[in-house]
Amino acid sequence: xxxxxxxxxxxxxPEGENLxxxxxxxxxxxxxxxxxRQDPGKGLTSLLLIQSSQREQTSGRLNASxxxxxxxxxxxxxxxxxxxxxxxxxxxxxGSYQLTFGKGTKLSVxx
Amino acid sequence: DAGVTQSPTHLIKTRGQQVTLRCSPxxxxxxxxxxxxxxxxxxxxxxxxxxxxERQRGNFPDRFSGHQFPNYSSELNVNALWLGDSxxxxxxxxxxxxxxxxxxxxxxxxx
Numbered sequence: 001x002x003x004x005x006x007x008x009x010x011x012x013x014p015e016g017e018n019l020x021x022x023x024x025x026x027x028x029x030x031x032x033x034x035x036x037r038q039d040p041g042k043g044l045t046s047l048l049l050i051q052s053s054q055r056e057q058t059s060g061r062l063n064a065s066x067x068x069x070x071x072x073x074x075x076x077x078x079x080x081x082x083x084x085x086x087x088x089x090x091x092x093x094x095g096s097y098q099l100t101f102g103k104g105t106k107l108s109v110x111x
Numbered sequence: 112d113a114g115v116t117q118s119p120t121h122l123i124k125t126r127g128q129q130v131t132l133r134c135s136p137x138x139x140x141x142x143x144x145x146x147x148x149x150x151x152x153x154x155x156x157x158x159x160x161x162x163x164x165e166r167q168r169g170n171f172p173d174r175f176s177g178h179q180f181p182n183y184s185s186e187l188n189v190n191a192l193w194l195g196d197s198x199x200x201x202x203x204x205x206x207x208x209x210x211x212x213x214x215x216x217x218x219x220x221x222x
Contacts (some may be wrong), residue, residue, distance in 0.1 A: 032210065034211060036213070042216065043115075043213045043214050043215035044203075044213035045213075046212060089154075091154075093208075097166055098159065098169060101153030101154050101155075103151070103152055104153060
């Protein structure tokens, strides 16, 4: 059974800092990995999708990497802003038709 | 290009009642999945519909049922509501391995 762990559970940083969120998964036979953002009480916004054949994806200030062999992914956020405050969720698609999610990292960027 | 549309946004029901939630997928997507998200947790997979059939089901009781229509839209039905069914219900659409697009969710409160 696939399990996804996100560390840390919560993170508070001053505005302007670069930061890294971590995601690990137990079954390396994945089709893809997706990072989402969730604002309180809202739905999920897709940030980055990494296919199993890819090592990283970039969008603006966000960069996500994937190391299938070690079962790890990182989401790098450059020059953080207060508007980046949200919960960030990592999800993997592996073998079945469901996404398996971590519990998320709650990020607070302090002005 | 409209994303995933869910209705209603919020819903309050009494224990024992039945509820129907609706979802219209993103244009070009043919697969619809439903997730339940309790407070502070990652989304949990309920089931996925493809070609109007339930393709896979998560660990949810038969009180949870669904349907997919020829235009790919979908419904989630929950019978005999429990207090524990209170959650954010998320619909996601996809096409092959192109990643998932989520709606804004329906907040269900059972009293």
